[in-house]
Amino acid sequence: MLEQGTGRTYQEAFEASNSRIQGADSNSFDDDGRSKRTGNWMTASAHIITAIIGFRVLSLAWAFAQLGWIAGPVSWILFSVVTYYTSCLLTACYRNGDQVTGNRNHTYTDAVSSHLGEMNAKFCGWVQYATLFGSETGYTIAASKSMRAIIRSRCYHNRGACKMNSSVYMISFGIVQILLSQISDLEQFPWLSSVSVVMPFTSSVIGLGLVIAQVIGNGMVKGSLTGVSIGAETKNQKIWRIFQALGIWAYVYSYSMILPEIQDTIKSPPEESKTMSNATLVSVLVTSIFNLLYGSFGYAAFGDSSPGNLLTGFGFYNPYWLADIANVAIVVHLVRAYQVDCQPLFQFIEKLAAKKFSDSNFITNEFEVRIAGCKPFKLNLFRLVWRTFFVICCTFIAMLLPFFTDIIGLIGAIAYWPLTVYFPVEMYIVQTRIPKWSRKWKCLKMLSATCFVFTMIAAVGSTAGLLHHFKVYKPFMTHY
Numbered sequence: 001m002l003e004q005g006t007g008r009t010y011q012e013a014f015e016a017s018n019s020r021i022q023g024a025d026s027n028s029f030d031d032d033g034r035s036k037r038t039g040n041w042m043t044a045s046a047h048i049i050t051a052i053i054g055f056r057v058l059s060l061a062w063a064f065a066q067l068g069w070i071a072g073p074v075s076w077i078l079f080s081v082v083t084y085y086t087s088c089l090l091t092a093c094y095r096n097g098d099q100v101t102g103n104r105n106h107t108y109t110d111a112v113s114s115h116l117g118e119m120n121a122k123f124c125g126w127v128q129y130a131t132l133f134g135s136e137t138g139y140t141i142a143a144s145k146s147m148r149a150i151i152r153s154r155c156y157h158n159r160g161a162c163k164m165n166s167s168v169y170m171i172s173f174g175i176v177q178i179l180l181s182q183i184s185d186l187e188q189f190p191w192l193s194s195v196s197v198v199m200p201f202t203s204s205v206i207g208l209g210l211v212i213a214q215v216i217g218n219g220m221v222k223g224s225l226t227g228v229s230i231g232a233e234t235k236n237q238k239i240w241r242i243f244q245a246l247g248i249w250a251y252v253y254s255y256s257m258i259l260p261e262i263q264d265t266i267k268s269p270p271e272e273s274k275t276m277s278n279a280t281l282v283s284v285l286v287t288s289i290f291n292l293l294y295g296s297f298g299y300a301a302f303g304d305s306s307p308g309n310l311l312t313g314f315g316f317y318n319p320y321w322l323a324d325i326a327n328v329a330i331v332v333h334l335v336r337a338y339q340v341d342c343q344p345l346f347q348f349i350e351k352l353a354a355k356k357f358s359d360s361n362f363i364t365n366e367f368e369v370r371i372a373g374c375k376p377f378k379l380n381l382f383r384l385v386w387r388t389f390f391v392i393c394c395t396f397i398a399m400l401l402p403f404f405t406d407i408i409g410l411i412g413a414i415a416y417w418p419l420t421v422y423f424p425v426e427m428y429i430v431q432t433r434i435p436k437w438s439r440k441w442k443c444l445k446m447l448s449a450t451c452f453v454f455t456m457i458a459a460v461g462s463t464a465g466l467l468h469h470f471k472v473y474k475p476f477m478t479h480y
Helices: 010-022 041-052 060-091 108-116 118-159 166-181 190-218 235-252 256-263 272-305 310-314 320-356 381-400 404-432 439-470
Strands: 366-369 377-380
Touching (some): 041 272, 060 272, 060 439, 108 118, 108 256, 108 404, 118 166, 118 320, 166 320, 190 310, 235 439, 404 439
16 A cells, blocks of 8 residues: 555555664665665554554444444454454465565565465455545545534534534535645655644544543443344344444454555564564554443443444533544544545556556646645646546545445445455465365354355445435435
């Protein structure tokens, strides 16, 4: 995957960061000719935790409310264990063959291609791009909800109530993304990168503090053993929303595609796979415990009324300004996350166009743009049109389907099984040459099949949620 507008992969960005921090010798090279890697289990853990904490936790309380105090924690722990195990399988596939001297796979797609062939690599690529497109739509919805929550809380405390159309905030967020997407190197704005890295932790810590304070203020723990009761919702809705909650769990843990690139920043000896396994264990433990606390305290605070975006539930309470700070942090984080995540798709389309239409001035010509306070950057007409079109499409779909929990549940269902389970299992079988029909082979296949069933159930539940909303929803007319 590529970072920001730089044309660099996450691996190259992480390696540069690690080199600056640890003072790597630029004259030293690893066995693949690249600069000596300097990462360790701490830097790798930090990268993984940063990818999970923040935006992904907003719907955890809602998911807990659907599952209840028994199924919620149990299913969360199961997802954590499965994700950790398959991540360890994936780390063993960083090198082909020998774990010390084998050829390195710098990206997730490289690993799939070298172990499973080009057809699987193409399928993997399309799953990644579909996931990225869905994520950008989810980012737009989440950002608009946070912006709206800030304005709504101010209106409520100053005037008692106010009515607003969420589409306005989606369009505003889209305009910002169109402008940023044209800048070839967002490192021209180093403050944005620095601030946006802090923002996920800021919003998550504030959110956790708010829900704990709310539980104490309530003087009781809300919720039930089985979640939202029949009557508050119909029996069919209960079933679909339980399935949808599994999709949200899957979404939180759908980060495997960046693991090989993080692993490609780790120094050796010891073997990169051993260091990465330790980093995975630490990051999964930290994020699982934190997210479990975040979701369970959120459910304890709001019970059956837990909102789909937890931070939007505090606008009517004091100190509402603290919730506003957390929502601002979410918006700032999503501004940069949008650009970081969409770069692989941008680069793929632009390279494909340049290859097929190499003689077209529209595709290849660039002109220089100067902005006061920034280094000059180059603008390409095709990039201008294509990236603007992409952002408009994501914004339009977000306005058409502004259902946050449904969207991220569906994204999780699409991404989790192939990227977190199927490909790591299949690559590990090839890498370690596990005999067909052996006990380990059958166990791995059963694990993959079981996860496939659960993700399909989650997809059905999220789709049912979208269809249910469409019965009463008027597109582009969502008022709050």
